[in-house]
């Protein structure tokens with residue numbers, strides 16, 4: 703077991719890569735808090751993990767709300783005594799609009815994708831300091847490194863914020879034994895909130911720029927997260943792991 707007896711909190715764990723990560727961390731021995739705004743979907747991930755013999759609980763959390771972060775971290779440390787692994791995965795897409803200059807959408811995307819990660823780091827670090835260290839994995843994207851057509855620039859800006867926030871906290875918290883790394887998925891199954899990027903024509907065009915010529919699978923991202931969560935990556939912090947079929951190598 704690669705993360706035996708560790709305590710993990712995964713945001714956006716009701717769906718997609720977050721759900722895959724929660725399942726995998728539990729299978730590898732961690733106690734996993736499944737945090738999301740979607741209660742029914744989150745509870746069904748919890749039920750699956752429990753059926754497989756894992757230890758888990760659901761937390762209702764809107765990552766943009768600081769009081770909810772305080773309550774979520776307190777619930778995890780109250781129940782399981784510590785926090786070793788935090789996966790800041792919750793996010794919303796920037797491709798579900800015809801107005802790429804929509805100001806309200808800028809604010810919402812930054813609130814969830816950037817502020818949400820900042821708040822998670824803030825409250826996660828405080829809990830990890832108490833336990834003598836930990837590993838934080840922040841979900842950025844290829845969109846945090848390069849620009850793209852048909853996606854609101856706030857998505858790229860928010861994911862770039864996650865990339866540098868990760869390095870900043872890695873520098874500041876290294877001495878406390880807290881590692882912070884970012885994971886950058888490429889063309890994956892569409893997000894619940896995807897618009898243009900779910901369009902098969904758009905996806906076919908993007909695939910032409912993916913050297914491996916296929917879409918990634920959620921478990922392929924979950925395995926990268928598991929590696930960064932585990933002690934196998936003990937000497938890695940402030941780094942970015944691209945899980946993109948080679949997209950950023952072009």
Ligand SMILES: NC(=O)c1ccc[n+]([C@@H]2O[C@H](COP(=O)([O-])OP(=O)(O)OC[C@H]3O[C@@H](n4cnc5c(N)ncnc54)[C@H](O)[C@@H]3O)[C@@H](O)[C@H]2O)c1
Nearest residue numbers: 714716717718719739764765791792793843887890893894
């Ligand atoms: N799917 C892709 O192509 C892709 C590519 C690169 C990066 N990413 C990033 O990976 C992460 C996971 O994406 P996914 O494809 O699994 O998406 P998804 O839409 O399947 O899952 C996202 C989850 O986040 C939750 N969420 C959204 N806003 C929230 C909030 N305010 N508070 C708490 N939970 C909230 C949703 O309810 C959902 O369960 C996101 O950060 C996304 O930006 C996705």
